[in-house]
Amino acid sequence: MAQAKVAAKIAFVGFPRVGKSTLLKMVQGYKPPLDYKPTIGLDIGSTRLCENVNGVIWDIGGQKNFQPLWDSFLKGANLIVTVTDSTPKNVLQTKQMLNILARKQNTRIIAIANKQDMDGHMSAERVENILQVPTYPMVAIEEKNKDNFHLFIIEELIKATEPEEGDNDGN
Ligand SMILES: Nc1nc2c(ncn2[C@@H]2O[C@H](COP(=O)(O)OP(=O)(O)O)[C@@H](O)[C@H]2O)c(=O)[nH]1
Numbered sequence: 062m063a064q065a066k067v068a069a070k071i072a073f074v075g076f077p078r079v080g081k082s083t084l085l086k087m088v089q090g091y092k093p094p095l096d097y098k099p100t101i102g103l104d105i106g107s108t109r110l111c112e113n114v115n116g117v118i119w120d121i122g123g124q125k126n127f128q129p130l131w132d133s134f135l136k137g138a139n140l141i142v143t144v145t146d147s148t149p150k151n152v153l154q155t156k157q158m159l160n161i162l163a164r165k166q167n168t169r170i171i172a173i174a175n176k177q178d179m180d181g182h183m184s185a186e187r188v189e190n191i192l193q194v195p196t197y198p199m200v201a202i203e204e205k206n207k208d209n210f211h212l213f214i215i216e217e218l219i220k221a222t223e224p225e226e227g228d229n230d231g232n
Pocket residue numbers: 075076077078079080081082083084094095096097098099100123175176177178179199200201202203
């Protein structure tokens with residue numbers, strides 16, 4: 062009997078230029094584009110995460126005028142992935158964004174510390190200390206990071222379906 066295919070909705074959020082669109086292309090197996098084209102509105106791409114799970118990744122434009130759309134765009138997401146470019150300034154901005162998101166969303170949130178190849182970048186550990194969500198290092202312009210992305214996203218999707226530790230109040 063053929064096993065059912067599951068589609069997981071993964072939402073990328075983050076400020077402009079942090080590398081969301083590059084990451085989306087790279088994890089789909091395309092050569093990551095090196096030029097910068099702002100995402101107008103929304104870009105959606107699908108990638109096979111494992112045999113029976115397709116990841117449907119939503120990449121919304123990070124510009125301020127798109128931020129009011131975030132709530133509707135995050136509806137039904139299985140995992141929210143905040144992307145930062147690992148500069149101290151952007152990490153702090155991302156922290157504020159994450160606080161707003163966490164107040165409104167029940168969905169599991171993780172972070173990607175992108176641009177780990179850039180001078181002066183903060184390590185994923187330091188970013189994690191600030192953001193207080195599981196944080197994975199990334200260089201989105203390197204195609205070899207695709208498999209690693211798939212692995213940690215699968216692990217995180219599994220965790221997202223499990224009840225959180227401490228949620229069990231004995232009832
Ligand atoms: N050095 C470096 N540049 C990156 C990396 N990821 C993305 N970029 C570049 O950063 C710029 C903005 O990327 P983009 O994906 O369009 O950002 P978005 O606005 O978040 O979608 C582009 O010129 C990318 O080539 C990375 O890991 N390292």
